[in-house]
Amino acid sequence: MPALFFTLFSAVLGAVMGSFFNVVAERGAQGRSWWGRERSRCASCGRVLEPPELIPVVSFLLQGGRCRSCGEAIPRLCLCAEAACALGAGLLAWRWGVGWAGLLSLALFLSLALNSLTDLHSGYIYDLAALLPVLPFVLLRSPGGLSSLFDGALGGLLGFFVIAAIIVVSRGGMGWGDAFLMAGCGVGLGWRLTALALYLGFMVGGFSALGLLAMKKVGRKTALPLGPFLAVGALLALLWGPSILGYWGWSAGWPW
Ligand SMILES: [Zn+2]
Structure with a gap:
């Protein structure tokens, strides 16, 4: 039971960190700061994202990979980063345990x-x-x-x-x-x-x-x-x- 919980916890942690790291890397590439209070926005229409839209993987799938207001495609790398980090962290937690x-x-x-x-x-x-x-x-x-x-x-x-x-x-x-x-x-x-x-x-x-x-x-x-x-x-x-x-x-x- 602790092993299963640790695996699920790690997969969720991986997805969240994947999402966060993607923002850090993207803003870093654009020379913007990732600390501080800047809210996440749609890169196309600039609307501030609502909390449900920030849930890794799930929000992408629910919205069909598009912004809910302007319909612009959300970068695939975003989903890939979240999914890959969830999978990798989950597999490692399952392999090694607590x-x-x-x-x-x-x-x-x-x-x-x-x-x-x-x-x-x-x-x-x-x-x-x-x-x-x-x-x-x-x-x-x-x-x-x-x-x-x-x-x-x-x-x-x-x-x-x-x-x-x-x-x-x-x-x-x-x-x-x-x-x-x-x-x-x-x-x-x-x-x-x-x-x-x-x-x-x-x-x-x-x-x-x-x-x-x-x-x-x-x-x-x-x-x-x-x-x-x-x-x-x-x-x-x-x-x-x-x-x-x-x-x-x-x-x-x-x-x-
Ligand atoms: Zn938009």
Whole structure:
């Protein structure tokens, strides 16, 4: 029963945070502030949204994806962000349950979601948003003792230097924001799951790029944001990484 409640709670939290992060990323891209009292408005007619219209996912579906006054389509990314965050957070809570691993995996996923959304909206991963979550990650690792903290430090270094090496060798395509993102995320994941997350992220990114090329949605020179693919890689590593490592007789390290 607590497991089911935790899963539902996390899914709802994910949807709400997805909605909030989408606003933060959108306003950030437009150079507007997201703190303070500015109300959410329809981007087309400017009407202030009523509380029921702010319910993630549900309001989009009830309104058929359109503004109730002017009928303008609400951006799909809005629904996708809310649904993806609800699904990811729900799956992680169900996989890990109540405990340090559950909390750390949720903190990791939500910070990755925010950075993916700023990457999608503006093409930037902000250094501060990538590195600030390191503090809660370290706190959530601390009950595992020195070995767990050391594992986190190795994960951060591995995440940073793998992306940094690619930036230096390829001279473009990836930004330092991606390196900071994997540095921060690596502290939470620990080095083994970081290695797996990088591998899975590049696989998903590579196949998606090929698929988009084949469907002629992007050109050869289009710069795809890497953040969302790294986030998907980390999510997959968090969900199935310990089982994949276990297959080779490896442990993912505390708290996984
Ligand atoms: Zn409107």
